[in-house]
Amino acid sequence: MKTSKLFTKTTKNISKEAESKNHEFLVRAGYVDQLMAGVYTYLPLGLKVLQKIESIIREEMTAIDGQEILMPALHPAENWKKTGRWETMDDLYRFTSYYSKSEVALGGTHEEIVSPLAKKFIFSYKDLPKYVFQIQTKFRDEKRAKSGILRGREFRMKDLYSFHTDEKDLNSYYDKVIKSYEQIFKRVGLAEKTYLTFASGGTFSKFSHEFQTESTVGEDVTYICRDCKMGINKEIILTQKECPGCGKTDLEQVSTIEVANIFKLKTKFTDQFKVHYLDEKGRENSVVMGCYGIGPSRIMGTIVEVLSDEKGIVWPKEVTPYQVHLVDLNLEKDAEKVSKALEHAGLEVLWDDREESAGFKFADADLMGIPVRVVVSEKSLKAGGYEIKFRNEDKAEILDEKELVKKIKDYYVK
């Protein structure tokens, strides 16, 4: 893709609302556009990042036998009235259809939909366990939408729901999801700063779990152990003083962003919606349920918050919109040759072909955060080839075409 053909441009003009780093960099680099508070358009480069994050999540969910579905955003009020959340969930968008006069909610979560859905297909212990997930747009009437794409009124969510005969089976799948989430955070580049934390389990379980990423803009307070990478949420620090991972008691208090949560719902919703099954002896039992959320758009914002430097974004390699940022300093023919060689090797290339100064183009490359920058200039050709520099390193080197392609290929091979 040539930069001159891109729908977007980088910009220095940014609204005063840009109170967070992710909003500032993502808007300036042309990744997202704010339509209103908490509501964003994903522009071509931003959507590529989001789609890569969602593909990683999809792969990992499929690897633990999740079957993908797509539930609607429009929900009948009766489902929400049945669980009582029509009245108690403050951030549920509720309205009335003009034509049908029926009350409708906009889905902020889907327990009220997936439970009666599961009831249609689960009858016997032979039908269990089952795992379904969706990657979908959710809506929440947030009191204060803020922090860029970290807390939106409209946002992307992956929600997985599991159905089991008993708690033992739920527990074993629950542990599998923890491992799967760890793999996701590794792949999106957040593993180092992300902690598995113990949170309140409500009235049903001793604990639920969250994944919390350390960041100064985080709204949560978490007590962490850097050695075992686990922690405790503030809400339960008074009852649970030891780190569940290693037993340590001198935990460090940090600000964190909640990037995922998993919860043993047990029979809370299956009792309400009468999702029952017959066991081996023909007795009727409630299906046991778990739910597991992770937010692709929030992950994208978190990556920008925790991995950027003062010049701009630094994308981890699996989520970068393009793999190579080729900067051509008035050498179109040579740039085209190396662009073709890179694309021929299966690499995704953004080629900055604009007639701008070197300084301007380098600043844009730093802002946009593609991990590998390649410069084609009179100087580089004189030195024997192309200049390669990684976004998170200072030193650059000159390589010939073959060495260049090999070095970049090797970098992106997992």
Next chain:
Amino acid sequence: MKTSKLFTKTTKNISKEAESKNHEFLVRAGYVDQLMAGVYTYLPLGLKVLQKIESIIREEMTAIDGQEILMPALHPAENWKKTGRWETMDDLYRFTSYYSKSEVALGGTHEEIVSPLAKKFIFSYKDLPKYVFQIQTKFRDEKRAKSGILRGREFRMKDLYSFHTDEKDLNSYYDKVIKSYEQIFKRVGLAEKTYLTFASGGTFSKFSHEFQTESTVGEDVTYICRDCKMGINKEIILTQKECPGCGKTDLEQVSTIEVANIFKLKTKFTDQFKVHYLDEKGRENSVVMGCYGIGPSRIMGTIVEVLSDEKGIVWPKEVTPYQVHLVDLNLEKDAEKVSKALEHAGLEVLWDDREESAGFKFADADLMGIPVRVVVSEKSLKAGGYEIKFRNEDKAEILDEKELVKKIKDYYVK
């Protein structure tokens, strides 16, 4: 995928609301579930079909230089008030946020969003042309949601918007989109029954165009010529009596489903949102705009309407949820062997491993509509291998493993 592990089951119980073939077959086969009138969940098999249709559309849009974006569903009322459609568009969902007290619309189309967005990146003739599209969930408060997934209150839509310096450039891209849409209808299996029709162009153009698929459940009336595959919408038959393709006047009146529409908006929205550019001489002009819609979920419903037979669905090969429906009649080991051979060859296999009668399993296979059925039975093994039958043919034949894999591979190679 083993049928015994699938989240869904086929069913004979179907609500009385099933007034259309697509609703009946898609619900009975476990492809979709109706949550309320006009609102459906896409279940694992149904979502696979939808995703394949959307991938085809994405590929074809990318091939004509479309850049994918994702605009929000929540829209500020002010954008809609600016164009006057806040008051005039009856099926626009409108409501007020509880917290911010601001009026919001749910996007049923995106001219009001994409026009001011384009204004942020288009300044000069050098920034044109530009093409952006999205594949996204849309909402319309339909007076009467009906015909299964053909006319939903929540549905999937691909909308492409193009921006040009002048009408000549718009016209040339518009013709490119027509070719691209013809390619899409060919790939999703609807080309034979789909006509490019001339419709009213409103006050701006002589014509707009639609793609209309012949079907008895279609809500539109179209006058078609079967030779040149073009037609005229009922609304303009009085002013335009000759087929625009061949000049014929004895056109056939048929019922059709509108599966796509394309429209030269010219400067209707760019004037309202002041989307201007400076030409070579520094003069300010309005950007010229086109919009091009096609509905993936409606296409899925249309395929079921026009290609099914009395036994069930018949999927075209590029959109089938799985490529091979393997039916095992109590021969698990042999079925596993052939399943592995097929998957090793890169084929997607749904393996009906349930302990049910042959008749029950064959009826389900016919209902679900996967193009190729392979049966592993004592009888087939005795005859020298596996029975292969295409969904749209009656005759079956016995092939050994190697022949079987080759025959199916050849069938799916485009």
